[in-house]
Amino acid sequence: MSLFDKRLSEIHSELTKKQLSASELVEASLKRISEVDQELHAVITVDEEGARRQAKALDERLAKGEGEFGLLFGLPAGVKDNIVTAGIRTTCASKLLSNYDPIYDATVSRKLKEAEAVIVGKCNMDEFAMGGSTENSGFYPTRNPWNPEYVPGGSSGGSAAAMAARQFFFTLGSDTGGSIRQPAAFCGVVGLKPTYGLVSRFGLVAFASSLDQIGPITKNVEDAAYVLQAIAGHDPYDSTSAKVEVPDYLSALTGDVTGMRIGVPKELIGEGVDKEVREAVLAALKQLESMGATWSEVSMPHTEYAVPAYYLLASSEASSNLARFDGVRYGVRADNADNLIEMYKETRSQGFGPEVKRRIMLGTYALSAGYYDAYYKKAQQVRTLIIRDFEQIFADYDVILHPTTPTTAFRLGEKLDDPVKMYLEDICTVPVNLAGLPAISVPCGFSASGLPIGMQIVGKAFDESTVLRVAHAYEQATEHHKRKPEPVRG
Amino acid sequence: MSAITRKEVEHVANLARLTLTEEEVQRYTNDLNAILAFAAKLNELDTSDVPPTSHATDVHNVMRDDENRPSLPLDAVLKNAPDHEDGQFKVPAVFE
Known part of the structure; x- marks a missing residue:
């Protein structure tokens, strides 16, 4: 059994018994990166x-043998490159920040270090987390380890691909509209977006502050629970951080789903969903049913409005958040400007890629005088309707289950020229962010062409325990998560 | 809602502190029109009685005591600055 196949809790126990060393783990991670990343480009910076x-x-x-050993003792981690790490370059995959060397740690980076994880590398992503394919990276696209002609998803495509290819023992991503779950589905790994406010956003370079959330990407559900335990919790440095007790997530993994009531929104399992994806998810429901859960079809009537509402809100927030990148305090300043305003404009125009500019333009327009009510406020009202859809279902159900994505991974370049088509990919994931709920993507099968299929389990706010329990019980009864991509060259 | 014009795109670019090339002006005029046509779908919904949501979870002002705390050392703060002088960020002239 490869080191990378062991559960994190197993590795922890072997480490504390001195059957393994942190150096062995770090060398294994560095070796994998050198073997596969030339082709995958999942990593931007390696801190060897x-x-x-x-x-x-x-x-x-x-x-x-002194003292307590941290929960993540010695475990090599890959961190998405929009999470600041003191002393390790943090670029957001943007040319504008290609020289940015953070002077502080994000709260999650600090928590990883306090739990004694080793941050080995920073993972590639769509620039400033805007995109669903990692093709918008300002440096290079990441390839899908299952087939390098295909995208790994995004925006946390580097974190998901690196996990699938076992370059790290776990990775962190961020999820604003599906950016953890969608790449996890495309790469055949587990991705968890926690409830908004459970994990501190301090030091996560803001894209859309009311939607962004950091979470783990791992090879199995237990590892996701394990990593979440280390990063969850209130943080005075994030004013939207929730003051809630963090439960013991591992103890929720009982394998028991007896009596669990599962709602399946008909809008997310019917038309528009690939046949192979639908069949895999229906088979998963059958599996859960055989284990004592019940499921029935429900309706989320405002689903079709979620994507346009999301793009208006996220782009509006982004246009405001990205105003700080002006070449004054950090970043690559354009050197061809004679005055301050020109310097701002040239720095931003040379530093930002096309998708980032597109969203800044959309957000600036939606917030500009005369359009605010028609676009921004309207989208906020629709957000309320989407939250109500969830509330109605959760009055009668414990979790909601549906595909993470309507299709499996697409080819590089396939959707790059059509932003609306690219945005529609997010139909299954954005409602969850608008409502601030926890959701996990777990592998539930493969297409005939060998690409992974993911299903999503959504829970009530701060009920990660139930989400993890259902996901874990399903996973333990199936083999999908055990399949690994062919070693990518070498 | 009426289509966004080229002139509006140029105006918005200025507000966003972006200089667009001729090709970008054309591209973003097309793209924004496509996205806004797609967003017009929201007008199918009557939301006159629906309150807007800015955050999905209960978010309120967080206050703390106004106490002295150590700040970051100046050399760390200036470390990433493209240009600085005498402990301050340096920028091109504001006025010509």
């Missing part, structure tokens, strides 16, 4: 020296 130094320090402590 820092990772080796940290692993050595951890091993010295291990040898002395």
